[in-house]
Amino acid sequence: MHRLEGAVRSYAWGSRTAIASLCGRTVPSAHPEAELWLGAHPADPARVVESKDGAASLLDVLESDPSGQLGTDSIERFGPHLPFLLKLLAAEEPLSLQAHPSAAQAVEGFAREEAMGLPADSPVRNYRDPSHKPELVVALTRFEALAGFRDPRRTVELLEVLGVPELDPYVGLLAGQPDSGGLRALFTTWITLPPPALSALLPRVLDGCVTYLATDGRGPREFVAEVRTALQLADFYPGDAGVLASLLLNRITLEPGQGLYLDAGNLHAYLHGMGIEIMANSDNVLRGGLTPKHVDVPELLRVLDFRSPAVPILEPEPVTSHEWRYRTPAPEFALSRLEPGVGDTVALSPCGPQILLCTAGAVRLRCHGETLDLVPGESVWLSASDPEVVLEAQAPDSQVFRARLGDARGADGDGAHPVS
Incomplete structure (x- = not known):
């Protein structure tokens, strides 16, 4: 039993108060603090406090005694590595629109990029390790997210109530094929719009969102959260095709204690809130927008799951009292x-x-x-x-x-x- 010192990761979307306040440190912090990593990922391993005078990287501790630290069962199943990464996450601003590969896709993608000679820290690299990345987030505060493609019929209803004539061809596309194939076609079309076409369409859609919110009491009010989210994303990422894509996804709110599980291929974006996140020990991310970072559309389309089952909110099950x-x-x-x-x-x-x-x-x-x-x-x-x-x-x-x-x-x- 040893105290563990996590590694703080500073990203622009992080909070200068949430993690610092929970940890009892001075608020605000000097930089946005997005995540506290508690694990043995090579990018930023936690440190094991072995005495009052020193601490060692958890990665080094595991490498020095894999059997004693991990146990036979873990090594037989996952090799001499800690298979999970635990995080404390604090999102003050929206994260990128992203998905993670399946196990087979991760192995193939990592091998492909290794063969290409891409450096591990290359900004255009998609696969930094050969592992998939299923993940679970549990809310510590009210937690907002987009996750998974909404039922296409409901998305048609949303796009229609915006009353934007420029959307008619896209509404017709999805209404004519309200399934995973139609979602793939519409998402692909939007995410690859040439800049002039995107610059013409997106402002009209945002105007429709504003009008929808201003018509209180004069029509259905089923999509307020979705529409507000699109407007907020447009403020953070003006001119980004990911704003359009957000209208295709389920808008989810977690109350403290509720969880959300995301498997391979699930397009998602965390929007705001603080939570506990646990995942397979991987850093593989395929981004689809809402970010200045590398977006590889063909690779993203290869891993995305366009099926639209309901994304259940996880309620914890009692084990004991x-x-x-x-x-x-x-x-x-x-x-x-x-x-x-x-x-x-x-x-x-x-x-x-x-x-x-x-x-x-x-x-x-x-x-x-x-x-x-x-x-x-x-x-x-x-x-x-x-x-x-x-x-x-x-x-x-x-x-x-x-x-x-x-x-x-x-x-x-x-x-x-x-x-x-």
Whole structure:
């Protein structure tokens, strides 16, 4: 059991208050803080505090003793690497419109770009590793997102109520083929519009959005959130075809404690809010707009899933009276939330490598005669060799997120249980 120091990632869309405030640091921070990485990704590994005088990269710790740190089961399934990456995420502004590849697509794409000789840090590289990237985000605050293509028939309704004559050909395209093929055709058309055509169409669409919001009480009001989002995105990314694409996606709001799981090919964009994010240990991103970064449209189209099933909001399932889990099909990770009452004592069974992150209150951990206190923003690394850990809440409303391996079928491993 060792304290873990996360790596803060500064991106323009991050918040100067959210992560700093949760961690008890001076607000505002000097730079936007978008993510706190807790894992062993080579781009920015967390550090394991081994003594008062020193800390070592978690990546180096794993490489020095893979069996003791990760355990036989993890190595057999995923190799000598931590298969998940845990993050604290704070979005003050919208992230890029993006999707992630499947496992097979990641392997092929990485090999292709390696053969091309693209440097690992090349700005035009799509595949920085050979792994897919299923991910789960759980809201700590109200969390806004776009995720997955909306049912085409509903999208036709949305585009029609905007009352924009210039949209008629596109509405007709989708109305004539209200399925994944029609969505692919419309998205491809919009994302590849020549600049003059985009400059002519987008302002008319935005005018239609403004008019729609101004007609309160004179028609259906089903699409207010979607229309407002398009206008907000246009403010952040003027002239970007991703603003049009946003009108094809489900607009989702998560309340604190709710989760959203995103599998390969799901086009999405986080818009605003703070959450816990866990994913397979990958940094592969195919972008489709709303960003100044590299956009590779042909490669994005190759990985996108244009089917439009409902994107369910995940409600946690109770494991015990103190633990709730977020069930996903991803075998690389499992995430649960612990909320013991003051004085409650909970035992965490050994089940391979784990990371615990405190997000509220205060807790004390006991393991093999040692104790460690966690307050919000602090985390701990538990190796596969660590025995049972006992967690005790030291303050009201304490909350800890627990990241560990999923099983071979994507279900969670052992849960926590009260200590008698």
